[in-house]
Amino acid sequence: MNTVEYLREQGLKVTPQRIAIYSMLSNTKSHPSAEDIYKELLPTNPSMSLATVYKTLDSFKSIGLIQELSVGSGKNNYDADLSSHAHIVCLDCGNIYDLEVDISNQLNNIKDKIATEKSFIISHQQITFYSVCPTCKKS
Amino acid sequence: MNTVEYLREQGLKVTPQRIAIYSMLSNTKSHPSAEDIYKELLPTNPSMSLATVYKTLDSFKSIGLIQELSVGSGKNNYDADLSSHAHIVCLDCGNIYDLEVDISNQLNNIKDKIATEKSFIISHQQITFYSVCPTCKKS
DNA sequence: TTACCTGCAAAACATTTGCAGTTCT
């Protein structure tokens, strides 16, 4: 599906800033913060402001185009990958990695259990594992 | 085990502020923020400062006496319950509830999978489900 | 045209830090 059309469909205007932000976010696996995005786009978009990045991320989040992560670093991180996947945060360097392990069976299992034992209907979840990444383990 | 002794064992001094903070935290299921703790203790400890609450929570965290949660509210929340349990955050009121459902089987399953498929050794994890709590669903 | 968006600057929060004085051990 087409992101440009989806934005219009949701009543959001399509601006160069928004295209740049979404395109950067959907082409990285690094889970950048608002400031990371701002700094990376600045060379090619010199007039971009940090406030616009924040506002845009907020708009994208409310129409479900991206997801926001809180892993305890003091800042939020953003992910355009909406598939239900977990993350691994390195306790040393702070990098956030996708957990490339299929946990859908276990997750569905838990959600079924919650549905039967509790009166909560889960909307979504955030699953974060903390570890030391292979690179940091070496040094 | 005795918390007072544990603090001394870990080289931390036992002060009235620390006792008040730990005692408050271990007697609640509300997962308070630093400021929540400060405000609740202020009537009985009028000289307590917010900076001390932050410093104390940080000390407690580093000796593994409490755990810090980041659920995306913009502030950190604290929990003296160290058992490996998940949380449910209400998308409406923001309250954080313990998920009183045993997910240890599924969790061990996932960790085993990570251990065999990836070279990450998991230290700990944070599992947060988002939903609307029964109270908010009514209104 | 008009409603929405951008960029700027200021404001609002959450958290950390430095320091002088106090309190545990």
Next chain:
DNA sequence: AGAACTGCAAATGTTTTGCAGGTAA
């Protein structure tokens, strides 16, 4: 006595907000 802790105030870092001008539809 000595090291660590507290409280205060100032500083820091992240995110939000208000507003005037600009841009997409």
